[in-house]
Amino acid sequence: SYELTQPPSVSVSPRQTASITCSGDKLGNKHASWYQQKPGQSPVLVIYQDTKRPSGIPERFSGSNSGDTATLTISGTQGIDEADYYCQAWDSNTVLFGGGTKLTVL
Amino acid sequence: QLQLQESGPGLVKPSETLSLTCSVSGGSISSTNYYWGWIRQPPGKGLEWIASIYYTGTTYYNPSLKSRVTISVDTSENQFSLKLNSVPAADTAIYYCAGGGYTYGHPFDYWGQGILVTVSS
Numbered sequence: 001s002y003e004l005t006q007p008p009s010v011s012v013s014p015r016q017t018a019s020i021t022c023s024g025d026k027l028g029n030k031h032a033s034w035y036q037q038k039p040g041q042s043p044v045l046v047i048y049q050d051t052k053r054p055s056g057i058p059e060r061f062s063g064s065n066s067g068d069t070a071t072l073t074i075s076g077t078q079g080i081d082e083a084d085y086y087c088q089a090w091d092s093n094t095v096l097f098g099g100g101t102k103l104t105v106l
Numbered sequence: 107q108l109q110l111q112e113s114g115p116g117l118v119k120p121s122e123t124l125s126l127t128c129s130v131s132g133g134s135i136s137s138t139n140y141y142w143g144w145i146r147q148p149p150g151k152g153l154e155w156i157a158s159i160y161y162t163g164t165t166y167y168n169p170s171l172k173s174r175v176t177i178s179v180d181t182s183e184n185q186f187s188l189k190l191n192s193v194p195a196a197d198t199a200i201y202y203c204a205g206g207g208y209t210y211g212h213p214f215d216y217w218g219q220g221i222l223v224t225v226s227s
Contacts, residue, residue: 001169031211035153042202042220043145043153048213086153090212093166095143095155 002091004098011104018074020101022087025068032070033088034063036081037100043086047072079105108132110203110218118197118225124190128203128218135184136161140207143214144177144188146199154199158212159186198225 005023012018022032032050035043045054047063050070060075070089074081082105087098114126128142135142143158157167157177167175176189190197200222204214 031213033211033213035214037153042217043214044217045206045213045215048208048215049210054215088153088211088213090210094168095145095158095166095212097145097153097155100152 002089002094002096004087004089004096006085006087006098006101008099009102009104011106012074012077013106014079015076018077018081018103018105020072020074020085020087020103022070022072022098023068024070024089024096027068027070027089028066030065030089030091032063032065034061034070034072035086035088036083037086038083046085074103077103077105081105108205108216110205110216112201112203112218112221114221114223116222116224118193118223119227120194120225121192124188124193124197124201124223124225126188126201126203126221126223127185128187129183129185130205131184135179135186136181137207139209140205141212142177142179142186142203142205145202145204145214146197147202147220148196148199156188156190156201193225195225197223199223 034047037043050065144156174191179186200220203218205216
């Protein structure tokens with residue numbers, strides 16, 4: 001079965017760039033989405049169709065997807081970006097989530 | 107702006123059926139190109155997709171749960187529902203209802219606040 005793999009944790013200093021990866025076989029041929037989830041809150045869609053930002057999502061969030069890896073990039077990371085991030089894709093009529101990455105802003 | 111709200115019992119006994127409803131406001135559940143789904147999250151763990159239903163009525167299920175799950179839509183009430191049969195304690199989780207309308211990738215743009223369902227006798 002298809003799987004999406006994320007690093008369990010990523011650390012970044014304030015105002016620096018954070019990159020969170022999501023790996024899956026030929027993931028670049030699918031359409032990756034990314035969600036941000038803060039403690040006690042519902043997930044929020046921050047990137048869809050690899051690179052697009054929903055209305056209201058800051059420009060510092062961007063995405064890319066090529067080969068076997070999709071990447072969520074947060075430029076000028078702020079303390080409010082500290083959260084869990086999940087990638088998601090659609091394969092063989094099923095929704096798949098990655099295991100999640102905890103982003104820590106040190 | 108669509109708003110989703112889950113409702114149902116917070117406690118279910120092992121081997122019984124978990125039944126949840128998601129009420130949709132701010133738009134029609136029958137809107138073209140929209141899909142609706144259920145996702146769960148065990149305490150302290152990641153997200154797991156359970157099922158989705160399109161505006162056409164087409165359903166999709168997580169293969170690992172398919173034998174126990176039914177998702178359905180009630181257009182007259184503008185809500186959709188989840189039934190999960192024969193629940194074990196491992197089905198304890200926060201259950202989210204969600205919706206989206208994008209063409210590719212099945213992303214969920216709208217989420218409910220989630221409802222904690224505990225499976226325990």
